[in-house]
Each structure stands twice: as C-alpha cells, then as structure tokens.
Amino acid sequence: MGEPDVAANFFAKPQHLVKVNRRRRMNIWRSGQGSPTVVLAPGFMAVTADWARVQPALARTAQVVSYDHAGQGFSDPGPLPRSPARTAADLKAALVRDGIEPPYVLVGLSMGSFEVRHFAHQYPGEVVGMVLVDPSFDDMAKRLLKVTPSDQVWIESQFTHLKRCELAAKAGDLRPGTDAYAACVFQPQPDLTEALNKTYHDMSLQASYWRSLASEFSFAARDKADWPLADMPLIVLSAGDRERPPRPPEEVEAIQRVYADAHEQLAALSSRGARRVVPNSKHAIQWDRPQAVIDAVREVIAAVCGGPA
Known part of the structure; x- marks a missing residue:
C-alpha cells in the first residue's frame, strides 16, 4: 500500500476503532513496526490526517500511532471535561486494548504538549523520549495577556x-x-x-x-504540566516564522519572546532537553517542515536506543 496523501479517501473513514471502555471507541492510525513506539498526540482541532506528512516516513523504521480525540474525527464522544489528564487516560486505554506496549516516544503537537506531559506523569516509566512541536505552555493565557492584555x-x-x-x-x-x-x-x-x-x-x-x-480550549489557556522529565531525551521545536497577530510591532515582538522563553523552559524540564528553531515554518511545523519533525523524532529514538534510528 502506498503512503496516504492528506487529500485521499484514506482519511474519509476510520483507520482502526479501538474500545477504550464498554461504551466508547477511539480511532487510531497504527503503522510500522518496532520499539519504542512513537505516539503522535494531536493539537487543537487536529485529527489523524494532520500527521499525513510525518507518520508514513517514521513508520519505515518504527511503530507509529496517531489518533482522534473523543468527539473528533471518528472517535466516539467522551464525558466532560476534556482535560489533558482525561485525554491521556483515553490514550492509555486505547494502547492497552490494542496491545501496544511501552516504551513510548511521545510527540505533542501544540496543545498536545499538555497531554503528553500528563501521560508521562500519570504513567511513569513508560515514556522514554519526547518531542514537542511548537508547543503550548503552562499558564499560556496568563503569560501572553501580560504583554497583550487586549x-x-x-x-x-x-x-x-x-x-x-x-x-x-x-x-x-x-x-x-x-x-x-x-x-x-x-x-x-x-x-x-x-x-x-x-x-x-x-x-x-x-x-x-x-x-x-x-x-x-478552556484547559489550554490555564493548564500546568511542569513536572520534571529527569534525563529523558527531549526536543522542543519552535516555529521560526510563527503567524504574527495584527498587533503593534512591539507587542508582536513581546509575544515572540514569551514563546521563546516558554519553549526554553520546556526544554529545561530534562537535563537532556534541547530547543530547536525551525526556519521558514509557521505554527503547523508538521505541515510546513515535516522533515524537521521526522528528524527530531529519529534523533530522540537514537538517543533512547544508543544508536542510529
């Protein structure tokens, strides 16, 4: 089977429905083989199709899983609130039900940063590496409102x-x-x-x-997940050309500094953390510069395994 294109009908139907409990199913896209398993966590409004330019390449050398959140894509609706802790628990249930065993390398896209960090905290010992793709960050609304109250x-x-x-x-x-x-x-x-x-x-x-x-959305503005990651291999990717809101130049620059500082702080959660700025990329790095995400994941796998990915 060829690699699915984001425009193709591959994403017009469920890839694989897995029960997370007696009443609900989660849609997951599972491809490739190997250990550790790479888990691609969605950002806000993202579904499996959002990883179409990343997952097939990673699946050539690793087992890779992406998924739809409850109530989105082809996953059944779930109970409220849809907090990062609850979406992480849903992910864990789907992985267990489908026989996808740890260790895991978690990749969090945007708001998915909270989810993967909650997962690592809730299931210690199962996560061996992490990549955060232009991640949302703790107290995000509070920190941004300091420089742009409007x-x-x-x-x-x-x-x-x-x-x-x-x-x-x-x-x-x-x-x-x-x-x-x-x-x-x-x-x-x-x-x-x-x-x-x-x-x-x-x-x-x-x-x-x-x-x-x-x-x-309500959680993204106020969540905190600043638990230390010890010496876990961690790469934080920052958009080099993030969308600039219609604000005075000084406010735009202040916003960029908030993101830069926050991403440095996320990288510092691990003694083996590093932040990389991805040139010519807006927020959706997995679309604009998918190879940067692929390379970062492979680098983390190599660090985990002690050799080339």
Missing part, C-alpha cells in the same frame, strides 16, 4: 464561538444559508476529495464535536 477579548470570543456552534448544532440550526452554518460548518476545499470534504462537513455538524473543542 487578547482577553480574543480568548473569550473564541470560547464563545465554540459554545455557539455547539448550541446551534444541538438545536439543529446548522442549515445551509444560515449565519450559523457559514460560521461553524466546514466548507469544501478544492484540494480534498468529495468523500473527505463530506467527512469534515459532517463532523462539524455534530454538537459533540464542538462540545469537545470548547472543553479542550
């Missing part, structure tokens, strides 16, 4: 938008031609297949999808 309005509006979409979906108001439909429902993209466009469209019609996102 962002409080943006944070509140984002949460309000997610809740409005949830309520509109629950009431059956996401109908073509309405303002709610235009604001909430995924619009077809010309570079995706008809089946994949329909998949994303149908997902965005579900109240459970928006409920999950709203709960996850």
Whole structure:
C-alpha cells in the first residue's frame, strides 16, 4: 500500500476503532513496526490526517500511532471535561486494548504538549523520549495577556464561538444559508476529495464535536504540566516564522519572546532537553517542515536506543 496523501479517501473513514471502555471507541492510525513506539498526540482541532506528512516516513523504521480525540474525527464522544489528564487516560486505554506496549516516544503537537506531559506523569516509566512541536505552555493565557492584555477579548470570543456552534448544532440550526452554518460548518476545499470534504462537513455538524473543542480550549489557556522529565531525551521545536497577530510591532515582538522563553523552559524540564528553531515554518511545523519533525523524532529514538534510528 502506498503512503496516504492528506487529500485521499484514506482519511474519509476510520483507520482502526479501538474500545477504550464498554461504551466508547477511539480511532487510531497504527503503522510500522518496532520499539519504542512513537505516539503522535494531536493539537487543537487536529485529527489523524494532520500527521499525513510525518507518520508514513517514521513508520519505515518504527511503530507509529496517531489518533482522534473523543468527539473528533471518528472517535466516539467522551464525558466532560476534556482535560489533558482525561485525554491521556483515553490514550492509555486505547494502547492497552490494542496491545501496544511501552516504551513510548511521545510527540505533542501544540496543545498536545499538555497531554503528553500528563501521560508521562500519570504513567511513569513508560515514556522514554519526547518531542514537542511548537508547543503550548503552562499558564499560556496568563503569560501572553501580560504583554497583550487586549487578547482577553480574543480568548473569550473564541470560547464563545465554540459554545455557539455547539448550541446551534444541538438545536439543529446548522442549515445551509444560515449565519450559523457559514460560521461553524466546514466548507469544501478544492484540494480534498468529495468523500473527505463530506467527512469534515459532517463532523462539524455534530454538537459533540464542538462540545469537545470548547472543553479542550478552556484547559489550554490555564493548564500546568511542569513536572520534571529527569534525563529523558527531549526536543522542543519552535516555529521560526510563527503567524504574527495584527498587533503593534512591539507587542508582536513581546509575544515572540514569551514563546521563546516558554519553549526554553520546556526544554529545561530534562537535563537532556534541547530547543530547536525551525526556519521558514509557521505554527503547523508538521505541515510546513515535516522533515524537521521526522528528524527530531529519529534523533530522540537514537538517543533512547544508543544508536542510529
């Protein structure tokens, strides 16, 4: 089988549904062989397709797992709140049920930084390495609001938008031609297949999808997961050309310094931690510069195994 393209129908159906308990299933994409297993944790609104440019390459030399959070992609909705601790517990349950044994190298995309660090704390001894891809960081909202107080309005509006979409979906108001439909429902993209466009469209019609996102977003602004990682091999990748918000130049520079300082602090959680700036990459490094993610994961595996990945 060839490597799946993000535009292909491979992502228009579940890759593999695994029970996390008697009532719920998680969709996972499992490929490759070997140990340690690489686990790709999604960022906000991300699904397995978001790793299409990374997972196939890694799977040539390692077993790799990506997955959809509860209520997103093809995973069944889960109970609230959708905290990083709870999503980490869901991941653990899926790995156990599917017979995917430790050790694990965890890769956290954006908000996935919280989840993988919670996982390492909840299941000590199972995680042997970590890569954080332009990660969210502890007290993120508080630290950013110090340099851009006006962002409080943006944070509140984002949460309000997610809740409005949830309520509109629950009431059956996401109908073509309405303002709610235009604001909430995924619009077809010309570079995706008809089946994949329909998949994303149908997902965005579900109240459970928006409920999950709203709960996850509420934690991202205030979560803390600053447990030390001892001497675990750790690489933090920072976007070299992160999207610049419409702010005065001095505020934009202040935001960049907050990210740089926070990412240095994350790298310092391990005595073997390192931060790398990825040139010509915006926040979604796994899209813009997938090879940087692939290389970082392989470097961590090599450090774990004591030889080339």
